[in-house]
Amino acid sequence: MQAFLCLLLRLSERVTRMINEPNKIAMILSGIVSVLLERGHGNIDVSIKRDDKSTTIIIIQRQAIYTDTFIEWLKKGLKPRRKGVVEEYYWRLADMNFESDNLNLVGALIDESEVQLKDNVLRIKVARYIG
């Protein structure tokens, strides 16, 4: 009975992880893209690469005309600060960036980030380690 219960719990844990991890990646992507779309710009290309160790998202926006203040704000918001407490509990709000502070939630879900604006091309790279 105990073994069966343990097996059931392990299975549910694995299923939850399987469901939550792609959802978290989607939240990170949605969180960043919604900020860019909020600014009224399109021309966004997204690439997602996954391996056993991490997921990397690269977002490229062409004809991107942004102020230095906005770029600094993006960098600050996307500063990696993966905090277990916030990630465990609030990750479902990460795609709602209609208020500046909430980009911090994306920051709380990632381990690496790069934000670069060069020749009107914005390149954002974020990575999230698995486990």
Place this chain on the structure above:
Amino acid sequence: MEKKLTNKTLLFILLAVPALFLLTGLVRAVVNNKMPALAEDLTRIVLSRANLFTDFIELGGVEAALLNVAVVALFNLLLIYIYKLEINGFTIAAYFTVIGFAFFGKNLYNIFSIYIGGHLYAKLKRIPLKNVIIPLMFATALAPVISEISFASIIPSPLSSIVALLVGIIIGLIIIPVSSHMLRFHDGYNLYNIGFTAGIIGTLLTAFLRSFGASVEPVSIISDSNHPIIIWLLFTIFTSMLALALLINIKAFKEYKKILSKGGRLVTDFTNSAGYAATFLNMSVMGLLSMVYVLAIGGVVNGPVLAGIFTIAGFSAFGKHLKNCIPVMSGTILSALIFGYELSETAIIVSVLFSTTLAPIAGKFGLLCGLLAGLTHMAVVTNVGFIHGGVNLYNNGFSGGIVASVLVPIIETFRKGDKDD
């Protein structure tokens, strides 16, 4: 320039509140010759059903209530210390909420099993316990369920205590995934998200208990006279916070503007965006404002009201400030006047104070929407307590979740409509 505070320093700052309560409780007990009865008074608190509204000041006296608060706060602070939790806005909000609710509803007996359940959840999910301690601190909103099962003669003793323990463990086990999911219901516009979740779970549990023939109803054990010592303690805590803010950063008022510019929706951590000095300043301002409001309308600073004041102060590190709270509170006051309620009644004071759970609506959508949220909140909160029979201490969080989930889409729709035109 703000002085850098280590986690250890911040721990000592948080420790000051229970230390003050412990010292005051013990000194008063000695001076008033209440030491012999203190254990009995504390036992009365622990053995109470503890559901809404069980004011521990009325039930056990000021001394026992202060000791209960000190014990509960020290237990939670010990967890923060042992698991090396970062002391940020989220932690401060949870800690002050627990302190407030230890004046009415929470004691070591009825919160302990919820932490065991949380520990089990962390083990099963293979995540560190430190990741779930703060949500668990909030989850003790359902502590009265444990007391209700233990002491309401629904199940014969000692079986009742075992069942209560199991129910507490189940609550701790399920509340984090459930409440995390519930965030999407109101999109972070209800600051007391676990209050909303606890309302839903409490409704389910109460339905079960009632199906077994148990009578689970809210009670009214409320202190109806002010205790000057309590008011002095509050005044001391909040003015000390002001002094502390200026000690950390003499230009704290300048940083305070950053806080006022925030909407306050989940997750808005003021310690991160404005620093600790401005955060303590905001907590001081909001704590004093709440206290002055209660005294100005002739209210009594009893257990439930203290819970309201401490929760406002705590969440002033995590989303609340003057600009987003006053519209909502005004709407609730206006609503109370329209419905003919007495403003100085404890239930109404509590509703006004806790209505600030909807502060992000005012912060995001402005004064009128804040007023509307407050107006609606008063109508809802006075009618939802029966559903869960008072086992959810954060009844206003339950109501706030309902109000936010209905109002926010409506407001957003009309705003978007305006934009499209």
